[in-house]
Amino acid sequence: MSRALLMEWKAAMDELAPSTVNVRLAAMRKLVEEAQRNGREEAASLADVPNVRQQGTRMGNWLTREQAKELLTVPDRSTLKGKRDYVVLALLVGCALRRRELASLNIDEIQMREGRWVIADLRGKGGRVRTVAVPHWVKCGINAWLTAAAIEEGRLLRRIRKGGEVGEELSDWAVWSVVEQSAKEIGIESFGAHDLRRTCAKLCRKAGGDLEQIKFLLRRNQCSRMLAASGCRRCSISSRSACTLLGQWGYPPNTFGGPSFWSFRMAKWLAGEAPRLLWQAAYQQSAFCE
Numbered sequence: 001m002s003r004a005l006l007m008e009w010k011a012a013m014d015e016l017a018p019s020t021v022n023v024r025l026a027a028m029r030k031l032v033e034e035a036q037r038n039g040r041e042e043a044a045s046l047a048d049v050p051n052v053r054q055q056g057t058r059m060g061n062w063l064t065r066e067q068a069k070e071l072l073t074v075p076d077r078s079t080l081k082g083k084r085d086y087v088v089l090a091l092l093v094g095c096a097l098r099r100r101e102l103a104s105l106n107i108d109e110i111q112m113r114e115g116r117w118v119i120a121d122l123r124g125k126g127g128r129v130r131t132v133a134v135p136h137w138v139k140c141g142i143n144a145w146l147t148a149a150a151i152e153e154g155r156l157l158r159r160i161r162k163g164g165e166v167g168e169e170l171s172d173w174a175v176w177s178v179v180e181q182s183a184k185e186i187g188i189e190s191f192g193a194h195d196l197r198r199t200c201a202k203l204c205r206k207a208g209g210d211l212e213q214i215k216f217l218l219r220r221n222q223c224s225r226m227l228a229a230s231g232c233r234r235c236s237i238s239s240r241s242a243c244t245l246l247g248q249w250g251y252p253p254n255t256f257g258g259p260s261f262w263s264f265r266m267a268k269w270l271a272g273e274a275p276r277l278l279w280q281a282a283y284q285q286s287a288f289c290e
Contacts, residue, residue, distance in 0.1 A: 006046055018054040025051060061191060062198040065206070068093055074182040081160050083145040084170075087138075088157065088178045092196035094138040096217050098124065099179075099193040103172040105156045110134060110142065130216070 006028070013021045028049070035043035063071065072089055076082035091097050097105070101124050111120045117134040124130060134142075142156070149158065149166045159167035159174070176193050183191035201214050209217075 003046055003049070006049055010049065010052075018052040022051045022054075025049060060198050061195045062202045063188075063196070065203055067186065067188070068199055068203065070186050071182055074185045077144070080148050080164060080166075083141070083148050084157060084160065085178050085182065087141050087145045088170075088175055089182060089196070090138045090141045091134075092175075092179065092193055093200055094135045095119065095132050096197045096200035097122075097132070098197065099172045099175040102193075103155075103157060103170055103175050107146070107151065107153055107156050110139075110156070132217075 010021065010025065013024065029047060032043045032046045036047070072086065072093065075085035075089065077086055088102065091102055091105075092099075097119075101122060105119065105122075109119050109122065111118060113120065113131070117136075117139045119132040119134060121129050122132055146152075146156075151158065151166065155169035157170040157175070159170055161167050179193045179196060180191060183189075197218065201218055204214055204217060
């Protein structure tokens with residue numbers, strides 16, 4: 001293999017999406033690294049093939065409230081498979097889970113805490129642990145599925161064999177397939193499980209949920225990407241404005257070295273006892289976000 005051949009192979013993938021090309025190049029780099037470990041000196045010239053740059057920001061897709069209700073009516077809940085598929089859609093729409101989080105969800109992780117049902121200590125992307133609230137209507141769907149499938153422990157979602165037997169755990173790709181097929185039933189093409197995560201954020205925002213609530217719902221630490229996922233414009237606040245807001249709460253502006261030190265993240269950190277108040281104060285300034 002030569003560098004010229006590798007570049008020719010890369011050029012032949014021009015019709016594919018940049019992310020697809022980059023995934024394949026990453027696999028090739030692993031192969032080159034393994035060749036270098038095995039003493040193939042000619043592989044050194046193949047390690048620096050650049051990725052394809054992706055221009056712009058992907059908007060994504062989401063459903064309206066009416067479309068989400070229509071999607072939830074697609075599964076035939078009189079059948080065992082329909083009960084399971086309804087739980088898949090309900091947890092994605094109502095709890096904003098990722099498909100891998102959903103596929104690996106255990107029954108004992110759904111617990112009662114302070115009078116409400118939650119998914120306790122959910123370990124998500126990047127190893128972050130969160131507790132996710134489960135709406136009452138979602139829990140009712142879960143109960144119906146567990147009763148019909150006679151499942152008491154282990155994975156929540158299971159395969160259903162042709163004879164109607166409940167099998168092993170459901171894969172994350174099977175979750176994606178359930179969403180895609182259900183979306184096609186209501187006339188929506190190219191719709192995936194992650195789009196229901198955006199739908200949940202969008203509906204929460206339209207219902208009056210503040211940005212802190214959406215951030216914890218999506219289990220994101222960075223607000224900029226979270227805002228893009230929920231279809232909102234990016235919210236920004238200057239160092240001076242953050243200093244002014246914190247000054248109103250009793251923090252002297254020179255506490256940590258003057259206004260130049262203050263940033264929005266530091267403002268949120270110092271105001272950790274009242275994060276919602278910080279967002280509300282930012283909204284009242286009318287210049288920060290739409």
